[in-house]
Amino acid sequence: ATPTSIMAGSGRAAEFGILFKGGEHLETTHHIDTVIVDKTGTVTNGKPVLTDVIVSQEGNAEEFLSLIGAAEKQSEHPLAEAIVQGIQDRGISLRDVQQFEAIPGYGVKTIVDHKEILVGTRKLMYQHNIDISPILSVMEGLEANGKTAMLASIDGEYAGLIAVADTVKETSKKAIKRLKEMNIDVIMMTGDNERTAKAIGKEVGIDHVISEVLPEGKAAEVKKLQDSGKKVAMVGDGINDAPALAVADIGMAIGTGTDVAMEAADITLIRGDLNSIADAIIMSHKTMRNIK
Numbered sequence: 001a002t003p004t005s006i007m008a009g010s011g012r013a014a015e016f017g018i019l020f021k022g023g024e025h026l027e028t029t030h031h032i033d034t035v036i037v038d039k040t041g042t043v044t045n046g047k048p049v050l051t052d053v054i055v056s057q058e059g060n061a062e063e064f065l066s067l068i069g070a071a072e073k074q075s076e077h078p079l080a081e082a083i084v085q086g087i088q089d090r091g092i093s094l095r096d097v098q099q100f101e102a103i104p105g106y107g108v109k110t111i112v113d114h115k116e117i118l119v120g121t122r123k124l125m126y127q128h129n130i131d132i133s134p135i136l137s138v139m140e141g142l143e144a145n146g147k148t149a150m151l152a153s154i155d156g157e158y159a160g161l162i163a164v165a166d167t168v169k170e171t172s173k174k175a176i177k178r179l180k181e182m183n184i185d186v187i188m189m190t191g192d193n194e195r196t197a198k199a200i201g202k203e204v205g206i207d208h209v210i211s212e213v214l215p216e217g218k219a220a221e222v223k224k225l226q227d228s229g230k231k232v233a234m235v236g237d238g239i240n241d242a243p244a245l246a247v248a249d250i251g252m253a254i255g256t257g258t259d260v261a262m263e264a265a266d267i268t269l270i271r272g273d274l275n276s277i278a279d280a281i282i283m284s285h286k287t288m289r290n291i292k
Ligand code: ADP
Pocket: 039, 040, 072, 075, 077, 079, 080, 104, 105, 106, 107, 108, 119, 120, 121, 148, 149, 150, 190, 191, 192, 193, 213, 214, 215, 238, 240
C-alpha cells in the first residue's frame, strides 16, 4: 500500500464520518467476514423510556417508585437514567439512600429508607432467593415486545416490575441488509435477556443473537469467533464494549458513545449510522484495489 493511496482513502472516509485511527486499518478492514454489533446504543438509539410499572401491592405504586427511583439514582447505567427520568416525570420525589452497590450485568443492590432494595434481572432475584413466579409470564410478554423488564424486591420480597423500551435506529435495518448482501455474517451481542434481544434482532433482520453476556464476557465471545477462523469487526458504544473492541480484528466505536469505547477502537463512526460499517469495508476494498 502506498502512503498516497492510504492518505487519499482516509481523507475520503473522513468525509463520510468514518475516522480510521491508522492507515493499516484501512488496509485490513476489507478482510472482515463477521460483524458483531452491540444492541443498546448501537442497533438502537440507546435512549430507553420507562413504559410499564407493575406493583405487587395494589395502590402502592407511588411508594414503590419513590424507593426504586432512589436506588437507581445512584447508578450510572443508561437503564437507570431512563427509570429515574420516568419516575421524576411522574412527579414522584425520591427517598434517601443509605447504601448502594452496582452489580454489573445484573442490576443494583441498595438500602433506601432503611429497606433493602434490589432492582435487576431474574438471576439477581434468584441469587437472593426471591420468589418471582407470579410475574414471570407478564415479564416474558413484555420482553417478547422488545422491552427490557426489570424486577424489584423490598426486604427480600418481590415488590414490582418496571419496563423500559428503546427504539431501533431508523437506519439499522437497511444497514444490516447491506452487510448480509456483502456475504458478511452479522451477530448482535447484548447483556440483555434472550427474548428482548431476539425481538430487537427480528426488527432489524439479525437472527444470530448472543444474549445475557456479562460485561467481561463480550471479548471472550469475539475471541471464540476468531479461534474458529473468522475475521471479526466489533461495533459498540459502551464502556462494556471496550475490551471486545480492542480484541476484535477491527473495532468500530459509535461516535455518540463513550470515550472509553472510542479509545479502544480502530475506527470511529461519527454518524452512529450502521451503514458506515459497510461503507468502511467498501472503502477499504477500493483503497486496496487502487494499490494493486
Ligand atoms: P447491556 O449490554 O444491554 O448494556 P448490561 O450488561 O449493562 O447490558 O446489563 C444487563 C442487564 O442487567 C440489563 O438488561 C438489566 O436487566 C440489568 N441491569 C443492569 N444495570 C441495571 C440497573 N442499574 N438497574 C436495573 N437493572 C439493571
